[in-house]
Amino acid sequence: MNALRRHRDLARIWDSPPGWRGALASVNHSQLGIRLILTAFIFFLIGGILAMLIRAQLATPGSAFAGPDVYNQLFTMHGSIMMFLFAIPMFEGFAIYMLPKMLGSRDFAFPRITAYGWWCYLFGGSLLIIAMLAGLAPDSGWFMYTPLSSKPYSPGINSDFWLLGITFVEISAIVTAVDIVVSILKVRAPGMSLDKMPLFAWYMLVTAGMMLIGFPPLILGSVLLELERAFGWPFFDAARGGDSLLWQHLFWLFGHPEVYIIFLPAAGVISTILPVMARTKILGYGWIVGAILALGFLSFGLWVHHMFTVGIPHMALAFFSAASTLVAIPTAVQIFAWIGTLWSGRPQLRMPMLYLIGFFVTFVMGGLTGVMVAVVPFDWQAHDSAFVTAHLHYVLVGGFVFPMFAAAYYWLAHFTGRQRQYRLGTLAFWLIFVGFNMTFFLMHLVGLLGQPRRIDTYPEGIGWTFYNLLSSVGSFVLAFGIALFVIDISLQFFHAPRSRRNPWRAGTLEWGMSLPPPSYNIGSIPHVESRDPLEDDPRLAHRLAAGKGYLSEPRRGWRETMAVDIVTGRADHILVVPGNTMLPIVTALVTGAFFVLMLLKFYWLTPLPLAGMAWLGWRWAAALGRKEDVGPLPIRGEETALTHAEVEDPPGWWGSAFLLAADATFFGALLFGYAYLWTIAPNWPPPRLMEASLLTLGLGLLGAGVASAARHRPAAQREGLGLAGTAAMLIALTLSAFFAPPPTEHAYNAALGVMFGYAGFHVFVALLAQLFVLRRRRAGYHSAARRAEPRIAQLWTDYAAGVTAIVLTASHVPALMA
Amino acid sequence: MNMIVRLLAGLTLWAAAFSLIYAMEGAACALEWHQLSFGPLNAARTLLVGLWILSLLALAYLSWSFWPRARMGGTLDRVAFGAALAGLAAAAYTGMPTATLSLCL
Amino acid sequence: MLAGSTAILLLVCGLIAFAFLKRRPASPAKRVWIVGAGLVFPITVLTALLAYGLVIGERLLPRQSSDLVRVSAESSQWRWVFGYDGGGRRTYDALHIPAGRPVDVVLTTADVIHAFWVPRLGGKMDAVPGRQNVLRIEADRPGIYAGVCAEYCGIGHARHGFRVVAHDAAGWQAFSAGDRP
Ligand code: HEM
Numbered sequence A: 001m002n003a004l005r006r007h008r009d010l011a012r013i014w015d016s017p018p019g020w021r022g023a024l025a026s027v028n029h030s031q032l033g034i035r036l037i038l039t040a041f042i043f044f045l046i047g048g049i050l051a052m053l054i055r056a057q058l059a060t061p062g063s064a065f066a067g068p069d070v071y072n073q074l075f076t077m078h079g080s081i082m083m084f085l086f087a088i089p090m091f092e093g094f095a096i097y098m099l100p101k102m103l104g105s106r107d108f109a110f111p112r113i114t115a116y117g118w119w120c121y122l123f124g125g126s127l128l129i130i131a132m133l134a135g136l137a138p139d140s141g142w143f144m145y146t147p148l149s150s151k152p153y154s155p156g157i158n159s160d161f162w163l164l165g166i167t168f169v170e171i172s173a174i175v176t177a178v179d180i181v182v183s184i185l186k187v188r189a190p191g192m193s194l195d196k197m198p199l200f201a202w203y204m205l206v207t208a209g210m211m212l213i214g215f216p217p218l219i220l221g222s223v224l225l226e227l228e229r230a231f232g233w234p235f236f237d238a239a240r241g242g243d244s245l246l247w248q249h250l251f252w253l254f255g256h257p258e259v260y261i262i263f264l265p266a267a268g269v270i271s272t273i274l275p276v277m278a279r280t281k282i283l284g285y286g287w288i289v290g291a292i293l294a295l296g297f298l299s300f301g302l303w304v305h306h307m308f309t310v311g312i313p314h315m316a317l318a319f320f321s322a323a324s325t326l327v328a329i330p331t332a333v334q335i336f337a338w339i340g341t342l343w344s345g346r347p348q349l350r351m352p353m354l355y356l357i358g359f360f361v362t363f364v365m366g367g368l369t370g371v372m373v374a375v376v377p378f379d380w381q382a383h384d385s386a387f388v389t390a391h392l393h394y395v396l397v398g399g400f401v402f403p404m405f406a407a408a409y410y411w412l413a414h415f416t417g418r419q420r421q422y423r424l425g426t427l428a429f430w431l432i433f434v435g436f437n438m439t440f441f442l443m444h445l446v447g448l449l450g451q452p453r454r455i456d457t458y459p460e461g462i463g464w465t466f467y468n469l470l471s472s473v474g475s476f477v478l479a480f481g482i483a484l485f486v487i488d489i490s491l492q493f494f495h496a497p498r499s500r501r502n503p504w505r506a507g508t509l510e511w512g513m514s515l516p517p518p519s520y521n522i523g524s525i526p527h528v529e530s531r532d533p534l535e536d537d538p539r540l541a542h543r544l545a546a547g548k549g550y551l552s553e554p555r556r557g558w559r560e561t562m563a564v565d566i567v568t569g570r571a572d573h574i575l576v577v578p579g580n581t582m583l584p585i586v587t588a589l590v591t592g593a594f595f596v597l598m599l600l601k602f603y604w605l606t607p608l609p610l611a612g613m614a615w616l617g618w619r620w621a622a623a624l625g626r627k628e629d630v631g632p633l634p635i636r637g638e639e640t641a642l643t644h645a646e647v648e649d650p651p652g653w654w655g656s657a658f659l660l661a662a663d664a665t666f667f668g669a670l671l672f673g674y675a676y677l678w679t680i681a682p683n684w685p686p687p688r689l690m691e692a693s694l695l696t697l698g699l700g701l702l703g704a705g706v707a708s709a710a711r712h713r714p715a716a717q718r719e720g721l722g723l724a725g726t727a728a729m730l731i732a733l734t735l736s737a738f739f740a741p742p743p744t745e746h747a748y749n750a751a752l753g754v755m756f757g758y759a760g761f762h763v764f765v766a767l768l769a770q771l772f773v774l775r776r777r778r779a780g781y782h783s784a785a786r787r788a789e790p791r792i793a794q795l796w797t798d799y800a801a802g803v804t805a806i807v808l809t810a811s812h813v814p815a816l817m818a
Numbered sequence B: 001m002n003m004i005v006r007l008l009a010g011l012t013l014w015a016a017a018f019s020l021i022y023a024m025e026g027a028a029c030a031l032e033w034h035q036l037s038f039g040p041l042n043a044a045r046t047l048l049v050g051l052w053i054l055s056l057l058a059l060a061y062l063s064w065s066f067w068p069r070a071r072m073g074g075t076l077d078r079v080a081f082g083a084a085l086a087g088l089a090a091a092a093y094t095g096m097p098t099a100t101l102s103l104c105l
Numbered sequence C: 001m002l003a004g005s006t007a008i009l010l011l012v013c014g015l016i017a018f019a020f021l022k023r024r025p026a027s028p029a030k031r032v033w034i035v036g037a038g039l040v041f042p043i044t045v046l047t048a049l050l051a052y053g054l055v056i057g058e059r060l061l062p063r064q065s066s067d068l069v070r071v072s073a074e075s076s077q078w079r080w081v082f083g084y085d086g087g088g089r090r091t092y093d094a095l096h097i098p099a100g101r102p103v104d105v106v107l108t109t110a111d112v113i114h115a116f117w118v119p120r121l122g123g124k125m126d127a128v129p130g131r132q133n134v135l136r137i138e139a140d141r142p143g144i145y146a147g148v149c150a151e152y153c154g155i156g157h158a159r160h161g162f163r164v165v166a167h168d169a170a171g172w173q174a175f176s177a178g179d180r181p
């Protein structure tokens, strides 16, 4: 088979059909990555326009440009858009586009999930924009502190838009994170052991892992607050045993790691570009991997530094102050590894490098002010002042926007297939750099003079006017620079000469393909021997196109790529990924219907979309699988491998495991909330405890034990026992919920309600999974070789059993003891 | 898989110890254990410092047990050892206030 | 802190600039860059800074003291009610304190979270529903100090300010005796 034949055959399998149907059904990672990047950039521009309006209002004292009600919507939407709709989706899109190419694979592990993630993000983000256009945008600040965001003080629909819209977007972030983790761990080119992975993949691996742990607390918080707003369950109402500080804990448990979640991918970009710009290799690969891991963990130990002024004992503040200073150390390791890399090479001042220098200056300043606010007494002064606004923009713009602009110039040829020609970019950079520093440097000063953040106006004659005016001028210079950047980039798209392959002479695999890349990325998959495969073999691209790697012969119309052993990178099996389908968009629409019904307060209609989702989930799983064993197939020369349907732990199993890990964090945060309210909140103990019963508890625990232990039995028995155990759990939970006091009365009751609901939901999912397995076995989808489905169902059953046992114990035992 | 566990072990242990100490500090103040003492030992202080020292011992043991592989093995073995050491250092650093600062003020 | 930060910033900029100016690659010394500059240097600086911060923090805590004055501050949308002598006397949007003596402000809220901040008296503290937080302040000399609400609290947030009037000993006596200030 020659290269052209191979290209035609692969393109027929991987391309999306033309027209709008093809666009709606596409699951291709390159297309979806670009869509995410573009959508996120549009949100960046919207957020930027809001920022301009904010600065216009603050330019002069006593300005009547926007009243307080509008101003509050402006900064709330600016913050929320930038954090949730710009930064996270931007790096996700970038990772979705780039990771498979860097890792030498043809797609992500779960292409349909990739598509579902983008649709959810698009719909959720649009909800917020619609709210804004209707003048109903959220207005309680991007961290939505209760009780300001609770019903009595925000009676309108504004806060509901935030809670529901952002949760919708977060669902997309969680599933995308699972997609990223499993793809990095399992779907790489053979030979690429973990320590030969490009650094960017390490950064994304840790980032996605952090998302799985960091986002669930926010989703929990949003669910609880929406329950309080919609049904009066008092989680945050101090009068009824709630505590507004619980919201702050849940929010910042997400919110601080979030900042590092945004920074790490950008750092990954720097670690990729900088050595190429300096014509050398990165200094201290192992050290950097260690630093990424350390950042990933330490950043979870900082959340209380946002709460230094809420009245927590000094010793507790000291733990977080210490952790906050500590986190600067892995950051310093990276910064100096980068500078050392520059020293050891011959750096050239090309466009991407210019933005990297902008990054260094800005980010180091942000880091230094960050260390300052980590010191408790200093923070008691600077907290919630314009100083903090300045600090956070130095970190976020310096640590994310500048590197992303560098990335845009570095990888532009990849997206467009063209080389940079116009020189507008340099001017744009200087406008952005100068404008940015002018805007925000002054905010440090005026913050120290006592200007709080989030004020819509300020009086004349207290010395703030001058700083604010100059800062606003700076922001318009910045905006002008960004406009030039957009023009510069658009020009490259339309009118520039074609780029040659690998224009920067980089060593990573994403440059080993024709530009722009075909839908299947590479004609065959390489065997990777080092961290810079293209450097070892500059003609690799040609050899891959000529079919010298793995999976060079398209067969059966399958979309094939290689899956490897996690650590060693040994070829493990052939992953056949699903092709284009309407399922993602339909599922996203049904998910969206649920959120819209919640928003419109048609609560009685919500079971409809929920049932729809259960049905779609079934379809989703049923679309896969095979009724016969195919056995080992050739992958390269004499080598053979099984397909993923016939191995013990296919990516689907890992996907479930990581999704459950995120789910478990959600549950952990829920238990934390329950314990926290019990020990710390005012107005406890509750007026009455639930009516506990040893019998119900025993029944539930027995059911959990049986459902979980059934795994060791042969199929038919396992299914029977599983169903019986699951039914017992369902009965025990229903009885417990029935004998619990009404949830609106006290936070204790409400917490119990959520715990029973959570466990009940998972028992229900386990039930569905078991019924699914039963049907599929009868229909002939399982064999001794094809055994993954029952294993995955068992995973969900075990999780439900564990959750039920814990929930029943945590609810009945305290009541029994009292 | 083992490799991944080793890469994560040290820092996970730090995170667990950190959360536990913070949670116990909150509980101790809420339940007023700082008013309680056994002879010369303040109950809350003893609990917190005890947890801190325990976490240090556990992390020291972990680092020590990773050392042989770090000396012989590849890049990731050294990273795992480094991460365990980082966990130990972080535990020492962030736990210090249990011994030095005033309780529940 | 400011001088130190500036020095570090300049150092980093200098190191980067040198990377571009030098003629040929400097030999990469992992030990110098990563262990020296990346670990030892920040650990030293940060430990010192942390210790310093914690010592100061301990000193600012509301401990017992013989000449202590206790006042209460109830915040609401958008007003401050200050109480003296266990709530017997009240003033609105102006807090009276003696200069040169430590004052504990007991903060509560009637609705959402607010924060008490007088930039020139240092420190701030939130007023959280269901709790009483205590902030220790001290004015060195008599005078009028502007205070703001530092936690975003809705439409009236920007205008949720107040004044602190610090009296000399005689003035405080007069205020305590019930004279209108
Ligand atoms: C493009 C230039 C930008 C300008 C001129 C700008 C300006 C501002 C200003 C003036 C505020 C303060 C509002 C107030 O306190 O009343 C603010 C808040 C904020 N900005 Fe930006 N910003 C920009 C970009 C960004 C980016 C890129 C991000 C994040 C990735 C971001 C995240 C935030 C957040 C989280 C807040 C806090 C919102 C709140 O208090 O609820 N900004 N911005």
Ligand SMILES: [Cu+2]
Pocket (backbone or CB within 6 Å): C075, C113, C114, C115, C149, C150, C151, C152, C153, C157, C160
């Ligand atoms: Cu206020």
